[in-house]
Amino acid sequence: MIIAPSILSADFGKLAESVALVKDAKWLHVDVMDGHFVPNISIGPIVVKGLRPYTTQVLDTHLMISEPGKYIPQFVEAGSDRITFHIETVEDVPGIIKMIRKLGAKVGISIKPATPVSDIAKWIPFIDQVLVMSVEPGFGGQEFMMNSSLKIMEISELRESLNKDLLIVVDGGINNITAKFCKEAGADVLVAGSYIFNSDNPKQKMDSLR
Numbered sequence: 220m221i222i223a224p225s226i227l228s229a230d231f232g233k234l235a236e237s238v239a240l241v242k243d244a245k246w247l248h249v250d251v252m253d254g255h256f257v258p259n260i261s262i263g264p265i266v267v268k269g270l271r272p273y274t275t276q277v278l279d280t281h282l283m284i285s286e287p288g289k290y291i292p293q294f295v296e297a298g299s300d301r302i303t304f305h306i307e308t309v310e311d312v313p314g315i316i317k318m319i320r321k322l323g324a325k326v327g328i329s330i331k332p333a334t335p336v337s338d339i340a341k342w343i344p345f346i347d348q349v350l351v352m353s354v355e356p357g358f359g360g361q362e363f364m365m366n367s368s369l370k371i372m373e374i375s376e377l378r379e380s381l382n383k384d385l386l387i388v389v390d391g392g393i394n395n396i397t398a399k400f401c402k403e404a405g406a407d408v409l410v411a412g413s414y415i416f417n418s419d420n421p422k423q424k425m426d427s428l429r
């Protein structure tokens with residue numbers, strides 16, 4: 220299981236120190252929000268650029284923004300290794316996939332809780348990861364939506380025939396209990412923010428997820 224601590228719940232006043240607490244994690248999850256696609260504003264490429272020299276971890280960038288194509292080059296240039304965009308924000312899906320590939324990053328597509336797996340099924344052969352939102356995107360600290368497990372299972376079945384290398388990422392409300400449901404349903408990567416960072420011992424929290 221890959222654990223991806225979400226820096227949304229880290230201390231932005233001392234981001235490098237916060238990230239150092241979770242240096243054992245292979246990935247770091249970077250939530251980008253625009254106040255338009257989601258009702259919250261977080262960070263842009265300038266923070267990815269600032270963070271990049273402090274870690275060799277995979278920077279898994281989750282774009283919760285309208286018109287992601289406008290900003291993807293800046294994020295990859297700043298140091299993002301993996302770019303996940305929301306299917307709900309894009310019309311020219313193959314165009315965006317091609318753009319990310321050409322820039323040399325890995326490609327992910329995310330679906331909101333109300334978006335069915337069928338909306339992304341045909342793109343599964345062409346991408347590296349699917350990110351299942353298990354809360355409404357926009358804020359950390361929300362409760363895991365149980366029907367996400369069914370979506371994970373559905374994607375897990377599809378990858379058998381469509382793309383054996385696909386990673387299934389789950390994001391939102393992950394803790395030591397919901398992590399088990401995700402694992403059983405077929406998830407490979409768990410994104411966790413508040414569970415890891417709202418703690419005196421982020422390392423121990425990560426271990427408990429593993």
Ligand code: DX5
Binds near residue numbers: 225228359411
């Ligand atoms: C929510 C973000 C998540 C968030 C998860 O829109 O995409 O990555 O940080 O936070 P927790 O783990 O607290 O639910």
Ligand code: ZN
Binds near residue numbers: 225248249281390410
């Ligand atoms: Zn996220």
